[in-house]
Amino acid sequence: MSADPKIADPRIERIVAMAERLIAALSADIAALEQGRPREMKSLDPEIQKLTAAYGREAAALNKAAIEAAPAEARARLVAATKRFQEVLSLHTRVLARIRNASEGLIKAVAEEVDRRISRARPYAPPSYAAKPRPASTAAMLYNAVV
Numbered sequence: 001m002s003a004d005p006k007i008a009d010p011r012i013e014r015i016v017a018m019a020e021r022l023i024a025a026l027s028a029d030i031a032a033l034e035q036g037r038p039r040e041m042k043s044l045d046p047e048i049q050k051l052t053a054a055y056g057r058e059a060a061a062l063n064k065a066a067i068e069a070a071p072a073e074a075r076a077r078l079v080a081a082t083k084r085f086q087e088v089l090s091l092h093t094r095v096l097a098r099i100r101n102a103s104e105g106l107i108k109a110v111a112e113e114v115d116r117r118i119s120r121a122r123p124y125a126p127p128s129y130a131a132k133p134r135p136a137s138t139a140a141m142l143y144n145a146v147v
Contacts (some may be wrong), residue, residue: 009066011058012074018055019081022048026088033095043092 025042032040042048067075 009070009074011062011066012070012078015055015058015062016077016081018051018058019085021051022055023081023085023088025051026092030088030092030095033099038099 025045025048028040028042032038032042043052067078070078
């Protein structure tokens, strides 16, 4: 650490800068998902994934003593950036969960409709054909075994 109390710990400045970049990437993801363009998600970029890992390491390495020793202005920027990051991350998580639930529901509905159409009794089939037991799932669409 530096001797001048007005100069912030460079680790705090790095964490704030990384948080700002991650906030921008997550905000871009949210906008892309809300516009129906998931391929434009910035968090899928390997550079952003590396930045996320670096942010986690830097944040874990920052101890309470370093934060308390930092000038009030640097602490305030760190707290504000962390709060904004948590809010955007929470919103990003909710948007992803909604999209996942909707897509899984759609896939399940399509699979059930395909299964219903296949298992419908054929009017001109012999009685023995209609009485044959069918498998529980035709596996027309299999998605993650959860659906």
